[in-house]
Amino acid sequence: MSTSHTSNIGNSAQDRILVVIPAFNEAGSVGKVVRDVIRLTGHPVVVIDDKSIDNTADEARAAGADVIQLHIRHGAWGAVQTGMRYALQSGYDIVVTMDADEQHDPASISELLAPLQSGNADAAIGLYLERGSRLRIFAWGLLRQLSGLKIEDITSGFRAYKRPTLEILTSRAATLLTYQDIGVLILMKNAGQRIIEVNVPMYDRKSGISRIYYSWHAVLTYMSQTCLLCISKVSLSWPSRKKPVANGVE
Amino acid sequence: MDYQTTSAIIAFLSVGVILWLIRKDHLHPRKALWWIAVSIAIALLGLFPKTTDWVAGKLGVDYPPTILFVVAFLALLIKLLRLDIARTREQQTVLILSQRVSILEKRLEDIKNNKTP
Numbered sequence: 001m002s003t004s005h006t007s008n009i010g011n012s013a014q015d016r017i018l019v020v021i022p023a024f025n026e027a028g029s030v031g032k033v034v035r036d037v038i039r040l041t042g043h044p045v046v047v048i049d050d051k052s053i054d055n056t057a058d059e060a061r062a063a064g065a066d067v068i069q070l071h072i073r074h075g076a077w078g079a080v081q082t083g084m085r086y087a088l089q090s091g092y093d094i095v096v097t098m099d100a101d102e103q104h105d106p107a108s109i110s111e112l113l114a115p116l117q118s119g120n121a122d123a124a125i126g127l128y129l130e131r132g133s134r135l136r137i138f139a140w141g142l143l144r145q146l147s148g149l150k151i152e153d154i155t156s157g158f159r160a161y162k163r164p165t166l167e168i169l170t171s172r173a174a175t176l177l178t179y180q181d182i183g184v185l186i187l188m189k190n191a192g193q194r195i196i197e198v199n200v201p202m203y204d205r206k207s208g209i210s211r212i213y214y215s216w217h218a219v220l221t222y223m224s225q226t227c228l229l230c231i232s233k234v235s236l237s238w239p240s241r242k243k244p245v246a247n248g249v250e
Numbered sequence: 251m252d253y254q255t256t257s258a259i260i261a262f263l264s265v266g267v268i269l270w271l272i273r274k275d276h277l278h279p280r281k282a283l284w285w286i287a288v289s290i291a292i293a294l295l296g297l298f299p300k301t302t303d304w305v306a307g308k309l310g311v312d313y314p315p316t317i318l319f320v321v322a323f324l325a326l327l328i329k330l331l332r333l334d335i336a337r338t339r340e341q342q343t344v345l346i347l348s349q350r351v352s353i354l355e356k357r358l359e360d361i362k363n364n365k366t367p
Contacts, residue, residue, distance in 0.1 A: 066356065066360075067356070068353060069352060069356075070348065070349070071348055071351065072345070072348045074345060074348070074349070078349070081349065082352060082353065085349055085350070085353060086353050086356070175346055
């Protein structure tokens, strides 16, 4: 997939990289995540505090992150989008997004960055299929069928995006999305972005709860809303059904 | 009191309420145009009830008042849909503005602390 949005420039060490961490009441874990990212990668970190009522912002600052505090609760995607907007304004070339609950391993950031820096992809998604219950895997399968997406891990928040992709994801059309999942992927796919999945390890979250799977009501709302999104946003030029390749270019 | 007078009173009251809302800055004049049009329609249909009979006859509706209810229901449905569309657009704007405000605050803080991103 390649359009005018797609960038083939991959110039490794020159790239300015920003790690964006959305956080909502994650005071117990955000500090460690920030410290680990800085220690292991050296990349600057910005934590987007989604109107937490605990000390998330202070903990993140103390650990060495820049902090942007939202005044309205935007949800996970709105917080990530704020970080992307900030990165674009500040001249960063690549944004890595990861959770503040220690699910994602900062040591895997370099693996996410590799396909972007070599020019093989516009966005990379950290793939970890072992996580998730049977129900969750069934839901992912259903959403994949409805959307026509060939991405295995559609809800992974461990991702890397290049600048042209960031411009698409900070557009007005992307503002109403709730999660960094299928809506974001459909938007990228319809804009011809090359998305790649990279196998990474993931761990159980140390604090907080899933913003999607925390109650049956939330799951039903999420599923019906996302199914509707899949059906309404389907591209009219249907892509060829090619099997996705983990650690390979789609 | 006859049918025409009742309709005229309803229309007159509607226009009065709308003008009062505009006067008190509770309603934007552009949004008020729709409601003024509704009031005029009530007045016209009340003053000329034969219009409904004529339209119903043309459309093959046996009971003319039905046509009034159907049109009124459809008009309200369209209005509600337009309201939701407008609310969605406003929500987008508010979210973008809120994100930008937070980023600007961060930049101000950086300037105060002599820090460059």
